[in-house]
Amino acid sequence: MKPLDGLLVLDFSQFLSGPSAALRLADLGARVIKIERPDGGDDCRNLYLSDCVLEDESTLFHAINRDKEGFTADLKNPAHRTEIEALIRRADILIANFRPGVMARLGLDYPAVKALNPQLIYGEITGYGNEGPWKNRPGQDLLLQALSGLTWLSGSSKDGPVAMGVPVADIFTGAQLVQGILAAVYGRGVTGEGAHVEISMLEAMLDFQFEPLTILLHEPSQKIERASVNGAHTLVAGAYGFYRTADGYIALSMGRVADLAQLLDCPALLPYSDPACAFSERDAIKQILADHMPTQTTAHWLSLLEPADIWCAEVLDWDQLMNHDGFNSLDILQQIPLEGGGKLTTSRCPIRIDESILWGNKPAPKLGQHRNAILQEIKNNGGGNE
């Protein structure tokens, strides 16, 4: 038994933000039906990451849409429309991520859907909200990073803007939407009322940056600046960062500069021992370490720092991570059988409930794969008037 067993989700969304929210709901036990247009479906089916394809579809699509069923509908076709209305009547949750106005034109905005099913929780992602000068701009991850100030936080001040190399706006927005949806499902259990849950990628990115933004909102004279070398977090003092060693890289977290000076046998750090200067002298401290750390191996430095309870770690790449017992003991990979006999290896839901792992089991659907079965199910259950 998974915690959301019995909930039905209709996922009208495309690409990553909305579908990643639906994936999480599926992992937590909900039944997710992906509603796609008959001509091609979710554009993500053809978005190939580094040209990697599994059974005719991008690995990206497989990763995001496992454990969902596939239903096709042309929302402008009246017969299909009747089918969708039947599904809406029995659904608990709907997810959409079209630009503002699109669902209204399709007659599927919240007021229209609420009329069909007042208890429905309607989860909606937009790029920039329903108002303002950006409302019609494409809500695409990199553009959100560019517009929200995020590109000036990673790397070092000499780097120019640095995009985060993971679609963080999509993933973070989707994860926030799940919170809003589940809170509303809980609230519905108390009041019996449905709800319209909205989040824009812009608001999600502002929340993601709430630490630096609060500094600027609270003290507008402040500046948020990256370190000049080995940048890691614009607000953290001292050594904090990744450093090259003789054979790899080491991460140094928060710790007293005086301790590092002694343990790493780095007297050049001693003038910076006063914790009061750890932020203002951050660049000098980092430069000294950037020069010093390549003189020894990562293992050597770890052997000096870890026994003294200095927070540090080896910087790994994926090959190293996959071969590490620390990774393997998480049991975080799963194999999902594909329709054509192959297998998809992917990571699982990161949440454990009652000490159990929430394993997936179904591959991403072929376009419209479950359409007939779902129509039959509606028919058997009274044509959607349930």
Added chain:
Amino acid sequence: MLQPLKGVTVLEFSQYLAGPYAGLRLADLGARVIKIERPGSGDACRQLATKDIMVDGDSLLFHTINRNKESFCADLKNPDDLATVKKLIASADVMTHNFRPGVMEKIGLDYAQVQAINPQMIYGEVSGYGNSGPWVHKPGQDLLAQAVSGLGWLTGNQDQDPIPLGLAIADMLCGTHLAQGILAALVRRQKQACGAKVQVSLLESMIDFQFEGLTTYLNNGRQMPTRSELANAHAFLGAPYGIYKTQDDWIAISMGSLSQLALALECPALDVPNSQAFKQRDSLKEALAMQLQTNTTDYWLARMQAHDLWASELLDYDQLLTHPAFKAVSMSLQVTRKADGGNGAPVQVTTTRCPIRINGEASTSSKAAPSLGADTASILEALQ
């Protein structure tokens, strides 16, 4: 239904960011969140000042993460205090902690012992790296979780060292996952009247964060991704995806047809089939970078818009915070508390609100983060 979690009480034993960020969101969604803190010092985040900014004795960082919560002081090693905390546990719905493995067992507040007091408790637990394996006792800290997760090799260009993300991504996503698990367990409890143990770790959240790239790597014979030589923004995506310098500023270019792009940017070198976008990624990006430097951001944006290609200018914080688009989402929030433990003049903090809107409205509670122990007396009184 502006406050769907109204009536839910959360006891927050968590410190720093991951657990308290989950608590913040639950508070935003209507829950009553009570921080259970050590007398004298409380959540260590109270003294963790970024840029040395303190407000009424607490770091601005603490204020950012803990607005709209209450504070109850208890020394969990003191039997009387522990007995009181157990009374709170008996009537609470959710508790969260992020102590290292073994600590709650020693105190006597591990899940089994809490279940004995309150079988319907949703018990949320944050760790760094799970509860087994060689990293169990490694400090669960954001930069270290980023370091071991491989994330550093996705950001920046090919000739650069690994680059961490410039925000506490592991803490924030892990806190979000914790809240997701807690909320799913609350939904189940409504139907089945059962409690739950919900566990998340920083490392598992970092694996999940990288799931699309990792899935590609795991299914293509484990070919390691390589960041592009220039304008890297996603190691698995082909040209033009990235940020480029223009004559006067920068421009972010997303996905799109290369032949359209060649037309829009007057750059014939880009006119190759889209199937070449990844194979010839670096040479295409090089040609694009050269061309974009010959004119201004506005010029290129207008041309790209005319061809319906996705691109945008880049804003820094100064530009963002004065932009009408920022004002349009009304994201700033003023919160207030009385200084000096409730006896002084009101102090205000301006921060950001919850990004989620319910029925068109965002929660705008003006309650600031609590002073240490601000609610101890009233909570004790209510227990009598």
